[in-house]
Amino acid sequence: MVCASVLAVAMVLALSACEAVRGSGDRAGDRAGDRAGDRAGDGAGDRTGRGRSGRHDQPDGPRRGADDGRRSAAAPAPGRRVDVSFPRAVRMLRRAPERGAGYDRELFVHWTDADDDGCDTRDEVLLAEAVRRPRVGEDCTLSGGRWRSVYDGETTRDPSSFDVDHVVPLADAWASGARRWSDARREAFANDLGDARSLVAVTASSNRSKSDQDPAEWLPDERRCRYVRDWTAVKLRWDLAADRAEASGLTRRARACGGRVVVRVARG
Numbered sequence: 001m002v003c004a005s006v007l008a009v010a011m012v013l014a015l016s017a018c019e020a021v022r023g024s025g026d027r028a029g030d031r032a033g034d035r036a037g038d039r040a041g042d043g044a045g046d047r048t049g050r051g052r053s054g055r056h057d058q059p060d061g062p063r064r065g066a067d068d069g070r071r072s073a074a075a076p077a078p079g080r081r082v083d084v085s086f087p088r089a090v091r092m093l094r095r096a097p098e099r100g101a102g103y104d105r106e107l108f109v110h111w112t113d114a115d116d117d118g119c120d121t122r123d124e125v126l127l128a129e130a131v132r133r134p135r136v137g138e139d140c141t142l143s144g145g146r147w148r149s150v151y152d153g154e155t156t157r158d159p160s161s162f163d164v165d166h167v168v169p170l171a172d173a174w175a176s177g178a179r180r181w182s183d184a185r186r187e188a189f190a191n192d193l194g195d196a197r198s199l200v201a202v203t204a205s206s207n208r209s210k211s212d213q214d215p216a217e218w219l220p221d222e223r224r225c226r227y228v229r230d231w232t233a234v235k236l237r238w239d240l241a242a243d244r245a246e247a248s249g250l251t252r253r254a255r256a257c258g259g260r261v262v263v264r265v266a267r268g
Contacts, residue, residue, distance in 0.1 A: 085260055086232070092236060094241040096176070099179065103171050103174040103175065109183070119136070121191040125200070145159065156203075162201045163203070166199060170190060170212075176241045178240070195233070195234070215246065216245045216248065224257075225256075228257065
C-alpha cells in the first residue's frame with residue numbers, strides 16, 4: 001500500500017511538472033512569434049512630413065460590447081505624458097460598452113491641410129513613412145518614392161495603391177467616446193499628426209480586412225505586439241474606452257508582448 005501511494009504521488013507530481021512546462025512553452029512561443037516586430041519599437045513622437053486625401057478604414061455596422069463596470073487605474077490628465085508598462089496601460093483604459101448608433105464618417109472631417117502647405121494629412125503620412133522619399137510635385141503629387149505596409153510587409157512605388165489607416169478606426173472611436181466630442185476634437189483625432197502611431201500607410205487589402213474591428217477581432221499579419229501597443233497608446237491619448245472583449249484581448253496580448261507604452265494625452 002505504501003508503495004502504491006508513493007507511486008500515485010509521483011505520477012501527480014510528474015503531470016504537474018509537464019503542465020507547467022507546457023504553459024511556459026506556450027508563453028515563450030507567443031513572445032517569440034512577435035519579437036521580430038517588437039524590435040521596431042513603439043514609434044512614439046511627433047511626425048513630420050506631408051499628406052494627401054484618399055481612402056481609409058470603411059464605415060461598418062453597429063458596434064457591440066458589454067460594460068464590465070469598472071476601471072483598473074486612474075485616467076491620465078490631458079497633456080500628461082504617460083510612460084508605463086504595457087499591461088498597466090491596458091488597465092488605464094476606461095471600460096464601457098460600445099455605442100455605435102448615429103455614426104457617420106462625415107462627422108470626422110479629414111483629410112485637412114493644417115499648415116496650408118498644399119499637402120493634406122494623407123500626404124503628410126505618406127511622406128513621413130516613405131522608405132524612399134518621393135518627389136513632391138504640383139498639388140502635392142508624390143512620385144519616385146517607395147512604401148512598406150506595416151500590416152503585411154507589402155511594398156509599393158505607387159502611393160495611390162496604399163490607404164492611410166486610422167489605427168483606431170473612426171467608427172470604433174465614435175462608439176468608444178467620440179460621439180460626445182465637439183466637431184473640432186473629432187477633426188483633430190481624424191488628422192492626428194502629433195503622434196506617429198495614430199495614422200499609418202498600409203495596403204488597401206489589409207485596411208479592408210481590418211475595417212473597423214478592434215484587436216479582439218482582427219490583428220495584422222506582421223508586428224502584432226507593436227500593433228496592440230499602438231492601439232492602446234492611441235486610445236489612452238484620446239481617452240477612448242475599451243469594451244469587455246477588447247480589454248480582455250488587450251490584457252492577454254499585453255502579458256505575452258510586454259514592453260512599455262509612452263504617450264502624451266491629447267488636450268481639450
